[in-house]
Amino acid sequence: MKKTVATLDxxxxxxxxxxxxxxxxxMRLVPLQARSIAIATTGPAIPADVPHVPLGDVVTMSxxxxxxxxxxxxxxxxxxxxxxxxxxxxxxxxxxxxxxASQREHSGYTRWLIRQMDEVVAVSTRSAxxxxxxxxxxxxxxxxxxxxxxADKAALRRALGLPVDGRLIGCYGRVRAQKGVDVFVxxxxxxxxxxxxxxxxxxxxxxxxxQDFLAAQQAKVAAAGLQGRIHFLxxxxxxxxxxxxQALDLYIAPQRWEGFGLTxxxxxxxxxxxxxxxxxxxxxxxLPDVTGRLVTPxxxxxxxxxxxxxxxDPAKLLRWSAACRPHVLDHFRIETEAEKLIxxxxxxxxx
Numbered sequence: 007m008k009k010t011v012a013t014l015d016x017x018x019x020x021x022x023x024x025x026x027x028x029x030x031x032x033m034r035l036v037p038l039q040a041r042s043i044a045i046a047t048t049g050p051a052i053p054a055d056v057p058h059v060p061l062g063d064v065v066t067m068s069x070x071x072x073x074x075x076x077x078x079x080x081x082x083x084x085x086x087x088x089x090x091x092x093x094x095x096x097x098x099x100x101x102x103x104x105x106x107a108s109q110r111e112h113s114g115y116t117r118w119l120i121r122q123m124d125e126v127v128a129v130s131t132r133s134a135x136x137x138x139x140x141x142x143x144x145x146x147x148x149x150x151x152x153x154x155x156x157a158d159k160a161a162l163r164r165a166l167g168l169p170v171d172g173r174l175i176g177c178y179g180r181v182r183a184q185k186g187v188d189v190f191v192x193x194x195x196x197x198x199x200x201x202x203x204x205x206x207x208x209x210x211x212x213x214x215x216x217q218d219f220l221a222a223q224q225a226k227v228a229a230a231g232l233q234g235r236i237h238f239l240x241x242x243x244x245x246x247x248x249x250x251x252q253a254l255d256l257y258i259a260p261q262r263w264e265g266f267g268l269t270x271x272x273x274x275x276x277x278x279x280x281x282x283x284x285x286x287x288x289x290x291x292x293l294p295d296v297t298g299r300l301v302t303p304x305x306x307x308x309x310x311x312x313x314x315x316x317x318x319d320p321a322k323l324l325r326w327s328a329a330c331r332p333h334v335l336d337h338f339r340i341e342t343e344a345e346k347l348i349x350x351x352x353x354x355x356x357x
Contacts, residue, residue, distance in 0.1 A: 009046040011063040016045035016077040019085045023050045028081045038344045075099035077351045086119040101354035107265035129266045130287035147340035153275035156252040172203035173255040181212040186260030191223045193310040195230045201317050211241035251276040262303045275334040279326035297330045
């Protein structure tokens with residue numbers, strides 16, 4: 007929904023055409039935040055139902071906002087630079103906020119940009135450790151009304167064309183080496199022969215440069231004779247994702263690298279435990295032996311052993327499942343993320 011820039015207190019730019027995790031964060035948060043504060047995004051390819059203003063309107067907007075200055079909330083280097091240009095070259099009265107998900111040493115250029123910000127937010131304590139300046143940790147949250155357990159898992163599986171009986175183990179996201187899909191496939195190949203009721207599901211998009219990687223995984227499954235038990239499914243629309251988590255008994259997040267990683271939260275909100283690697287924010291999201299387990303990135307034997315161990319202990323799997331949703335409700339609701347960010351905005355607007 008198009009907004010008038012003159013009415014805005016906060017602008018959360020999305021200056022990237024390709025959809026990314028950052029894009030998803032902005033598109034989830036801004037509509038929710040707009041219920042409590044005058045906020046919109048700006049940039050290319052904004053969905054029509056997300057509050058937004060044309061980028062050109064931002065350049066020509068009045069120097070002052072409705073309450074004096076506005077907040078510019080950047081999440082990328084180019085957005086920090088754009089905020090600085092608006093503030094110092096065009097004279098806009100802006101308070102600059104930056105959110106960082108990175109878990110590596112920043113370049114000198116990025117460190118300089120971060121030093122110019124009025125407030126910095128980190129999405130995890132690990133991200134905060136790389137910032138070299140004070141920051142506020144605000145975890146990403148998810149929509150726990152949308153991501154919730156299903157009342158009839160068998161009926162849902164039937165509707166999705168999945169095996170109704172037995173246990174389903176999923177791995178969702180982009181199909182590439184960085185995401186550790188090969189680790190999942192190898193662990194499934196090693197685990198499934200001893201667990202005849204279990205099935206593995208790989209689901210996600212594959213770009214042209216990763217088609218050979220996908221083909222290699224499918225070839226391994228075929229060579230093992232497990233084509234009927236390890237299923238490669240195409241990417242689905244984001245609105246359909248909750249059903250695919252609800253259908254599972256166990257979710258695997260085998261990433262070799264991750265900035266934050268929402269899928270464990272989405273899975274646990276649906277009552278599905280997670281075995282994940284120690285990357286991104288996963289160590290801060292998953293409670294070991296309560297909502298799942300953590301393993302070393304790229305360690306196929308360790309991943310295989312953890313999957314086999316929980317499949318061999320159905321009572322423990324049920325205990326993990328029961329603990330998952332309360333954990334997410336207590337710590338990772340999107341409403342909490344939105345409220346904490348709005349508190350920062352209001353403090354800056356009142357300064």
